[in-house]
Amino acid sequence: MIIKQKSTLILYLLSILSYILFYTFIVGFDQAHDKDYLIFISAVVIVFFQLLLIHMKSNNRLLKSSIIFLMFFSLFELLKFIYPSLHSFMYEKLILRTIYESLIMILIGCHGIGIYLELLNQEKQKTIHIGTYESNEVLFIELLEVTKKVRIEYSESFAKKYHIEHKVSIYTFDSFNDMIAHHENNPCKTIDDCIRFGENHKLSVKFPDIQDQVHLLIKRTMKLQKRAMLILIDITNLSLAELTLEKSRKTIDQLETESQKIIKNTGVYISKMKPDGTIIFASDALSSLYTKEKEGIIGLNAIKLSEKQGNTDHSWFTHTLEEGHSLGNSTVLTKQGLRHITWKNDCLYNDQGEVEYLITVGTDVTDITNLNQKLKYQSTHDTLTGLLNYQGLIEHISNLDTSKKIVSFFIDIKDLSNVRDYYGNDIGDIILERIAKELTCCAFDGDLVSRYYGDQFVIISHDINEKKLTQKISHLNKHILSLYHVNQIHVQIKKSIGYAIYPDDADTFEKLITESSLAMKKAQNSKHNEIIKYNSTMTDDLNQNISIAYHLHQAIINQKIEVYFQKVINTKNHQVYCIEALARWRDETMGFIRPDYFFEVAQNSNLIDLLEDYVVYEAIKSFSHIKKNELFKDTKLSLNLTPQTLLKNGFAKTISKHITDHDILPKEVIIEVSENTFVHNLDTCNHFIKTYQNEGFLIAIDDFGSQFSSLSILEKISYDIIKIDGSFIQALDQEKNMIIIKMIKSLAEVGNKQMIAEAVETKEISEKLCDMGCVLQQGYYFHKPEKIVIQEK
Numbered sequence: 001m002i003i004k005q006k007s008t009l010i011l012y013l014l015s016i017l018s019y020i021l022f023y024t025f026i027v028g029f030d031q032a033h034d035k036d037y038l039i040f041i042s043a044v045v046i047v048f049f050q051l052l053l054i055h056m057k058s059n060n061r062l063l064k065s066s067i068i069f070l071m072f073f074s075l076f077e078l079l080k081f082i083y084p085s086l087h088s089f090m091y092e093k094l095i096l097r098t099i100y101e102s103l104i105m106i107l108i109g110c111h112g113i114g115i116y117l118e119l120l121n122q123e124k125q126k127t128i129h130i131g132t133y134e135s136n137e138v139l140f141i142e143l144l145e146v147t148k149k150v151r152i153e154y155s156e157s158f159a160k161k162y163h164i165e166h167k168v169s170i171y172t173f174d175s176f177n178d179m180i181a182h183h184e185n186n187p188c189k190t191i192d193d194c195i196r197f198g199e200n201h202k203l204s205v206k207f208p209d210i211q212d213q214v215h216l217l218i219k220r221t222m223k224l225q226k227r228a229m230l231i232l233i234d235i236t237n238l239s240l241a242e243l244t245l246e247k248s249r250k251t252i253d254q255l256e257t258e259s260q261k262i263i264k265n266t267g268v269y270i271s272k273m274k275p276d277g278t279i280i281f282a283s284d285a286l287s288s289l290y291t292k293e294k295e296g297i298i299g300l301n302a303i304k305l306s307e308k309q310g311n312t313d314h315s316w317f318t319h320t321l322e323e324g325h326s327l328g329n330s331t332v333l334t335k336q337g338l339r340h341i342t343w344k345n346d347c348l349y350n351d352q353g354e355v356e357y358l359i360t361v362g363t364d365v366t367d368i369t370n371l372n373q374k375l376k377y378q379s380t381h382d383t384l385t386g387l388l389n390y391q392g393l394i395e396h397i398s399n400l401d402t403s404k405k406i407v408s409f410f411i412d413i414k415d416l417s418n419v420r421d422y423y424g425n426d427i428g429d430i431i432l433e434r435i436a437k438e439l440t441c442c443a444f445d446g447d448l449v450s451r452y453y454g455d456q457f458v459i460i461s462h463d464i465n466e467k468k469l470t471q472k473i474s475h476l477n478k479h480i481l482s483l484y485h486v487n488q489i490h491v492q493i494k495k496s497i498g499y500a501i502y503p504d505d506a507d508t509f510e511k512l513i514t515e516s517s518l519a520m521k522k523a524q525n526s527k528h529n530e531i532i533k534y535n536s537t538m539t540d541d542l543n544q545n546i547s548i549a550y551h552l553h554q555a556i557i558n559q560k561i562e563v564y565f566q567k568v569i570n571t572k573n574h575q576v577y578c579i580e581a582l583a584r585w586r587d588e589t590m591g592f593i594r595p596d597y598f599f600e601v602a603q604n605s606n607l608i609d610l611l612e613d614y615v616v617y618e619a620i621k622s623f624s625h626i627k628k629n630e631l632f633k634d635t636k637l638s639l640n641l642t643p644q645t646l647l648k649n650g651f652a653k654t655i656s657k658h659i660t661d662h663d664i665l666p667k668e669v670i671i672e673v674s675e676n677t678f679v680h681n682l683d684t685c686n687h688f689i690k691t692y693q694n695e696g697f698l699i700a701i702d703d704f705g706s707q708f709s710s711l712s713i714l715e716k717i718s719y720d721i722i723k724i725d726g727s728f729i730q731a732l733d734q735e736k737n738m739i740i741i742k743m744i745k746s747l748a749e750v751g752n753k754q755m756i757a758e759a760v761e762t763k764e765i766s767e768k769l770c771d772m773g774c775v776l777q778q779g780y781y782f783h784k785p786e787k788i789v790i791q792e793k
């Protein structure tokens with residue numbers, strides 16, 4: 001094909017050269033007359049010759065014939081011009097001239113028709129090309145030797161498939177060569193290299209615009225002088241399918257080989273037997289179960305083997321034959337001990353529908369069975385103490401005889417959480433384990449001892465009489481207050497114990513436990529170390545607390561909680577040093593509710609966050625108006641926070657936002673830390689206190705000396721103000737209290753701290769405190785808590 005193309009090109013060039021020589025000859029021949037006409041006729045001959053070369057491969061015979069005849073008529077015209085006698089002869093004969101000119105007209109008409117047919121054919125070929133090319137995933141690659149460029153044109157279908165936005169890409173030979181995956185080290189750095197691939201050769205190309213490799217098949221190659229053209233079809237899907245198919249075939253072959261080995265060597269117990277129970281195949285695992293059968297179990301009867309293991313129930317065999325399948329369990333005694341096995345049995349049928357074989361597949365579930373038993377134990381027992389947990393207790397009491405008298409003792413370990421916070425969880429766990437052993441020792445045979453929840457225990461005594469109940473209470477009384485020694489740490493723990501009796505106090509076991517817990521709560525609040533029995537008033541108190549919690553929630557939402565303020569006076573200049581915000585609530589139906597009571601209810605009913613957020617916001621809002629008055633221009637606001645709120649992440653930021661919104665400076669706010677906060681880990685307390693100080697707030701230790709504080713705490717806690725508890729102030733006439741107050745005052749002066757005396761109720765106490773240098777005083781002597789309303793001017 002390339003030779004034919006070269007020959008056509010040579011003939012084309014020769015025709016042009018012939019015309020140039022003829023033209024030169026005519027121009028240089030002085031005797032030639034009418035040179036222009038001669039040049040024109042010769043050009044027409046050359047043009048028809050070139051048209052003939054162009055359409056040589058065309059199937060349009062009419063066009064080719066018309067070109068040939070027109071070329072000959074043009075040559076004849078040239079001869080007529082060269083030989084005038086021939087011209088004269090033609091024009092002297094009218095008939096010949098008419099025929100001659102008619103033939104020319106007919107040929108021109110045929111030529112026009114041939115051109116029209118050729119255009120139709122080209123349009124048809126173009127339509128076919130577009131339909132074939134654009135609708136298929138095809139690439140046209142043109143390699144240009146001169147520019148060392150590769151031009152790639154994508155069909156519309158190819159570009160759409162791979163999301164290519166441009167129709168044509170141009171690359172250098174080197175970059176195109178890098179894109180081709182050369183499986184046989186066959187580079188494509190020249191045109192000849194690329195043509196050498198040949199038709200039906202497969203290429204893998206990694207286009208920059210396409211994420212994965214594209215697999216292509218060369219369908220056509222052409223070379224023209226310094227360029228080559230390749231037409232390629234995308235066969236990526238086909239290649240992937242072939243690759244997947246080949247992998248699948250290899251996988252199937254491998255699985256078939258492996259399955260034979262697995263069935264033989266698997267740890268699963270597999271057997272194949274006849275309908276009479278004769279074993280004709282057994283996996284090695286199954287054979288190993290019957291080590292006493294020295295010659296193996298092939299040929300033996302499965303029923304008889306099972307009987308040797310002590311299994312006399314063979315209903316599974318009959319059921320399998322009747323139903324075609326069955327599931328079952330069995331135990332087999334082996335050298336490793338008792339093994340638990342689950343079986344799946346199926347029948348294989350012949351063409352007549354008769355059972356031909358039985359296939360049994362057994363799985364050793366000994367480990368799973370043991371694990372389930374262990375998990376069952378763990379789900380019903382406490383991991384630390386080994387006692388029943390809540391779930392285990394509920395399951396056990398459901399099996400108790402309801403006709404017998406049953407007593408539930410509910411035991412709460414008071415303040416053990418504080419021990420954990422202070423000494424760590426390890427110490428707390430050791431103490432809890434010792435308490436569990438004490439309670440177990442107090443139990444009678446048949447009693448259920450449970451770690452019910454956290455630091456709470458429940459003992460259920462079944463079929464108990466008055467004598468046993470008295471003994472039980474006596475034993476438990478001995479352990480209400482106990483001293484525990486752990487790693488040179490001595491901790492005294494009190495247990496709050498309450499009990500209730502079934503069916504006297506409750507008609508269900510669950511309600512029995514609930515009512516014993518109410519008795520325990522009563523014991524918690526008792527000043528004596530005693531075991532308290534449930535009575536119906538405890539349920540009434542619980543209902544009342546629930547009612548109060550509901551009304552408290554409504555009061556917060558409806559803004560019925562009011563904020564009062566009590567002044568702290570500087571007795572030197574009689575100015576208001578600060579005002580402490582205090583919550584007050586008067587319900588429309590229940591009347592005035594003590595703050596300590598409704599705060600306790602809020603804590604027990606998860607309303608404390610809502611309550612304190614509300615009180616703090618209202619106090620800040622009111623203070624923003626109060627400080628505008630001349631009397632309070634240098635006054636600070638004191639906010640008393642519960643431990644839960646103080647140690648809550650982000651609450652310091654909440655207060656900062658509130659004061660910023662109300663134009664209050666951080667240094668004008670005092671955060672009062674109640675003394676019982678320090679029962680928590682001191683490092684934790686210090687961490688949160690510093691978050692408040694980082695916001696710019698002052699820190700005051702409230703009620704110092706009332707509960708847990710000691711003078712050593714002052715060295716460990718970062719603070720700005722000490723508020724001495726009112727119990728010291730009211731007993732100021734006692735010398736020891738005066739000494740303590742003077743000592744605290746000295747410590748405050750050394751650390752450049754302020755000291756406030758609380759509960760100053762008389763002039764005499766105020767003067768004594770002034771004599772001791774305690775000038776900041778708070779109490780009813782100066783000011784009773786009240787709403788401070790500033791009239792706007």
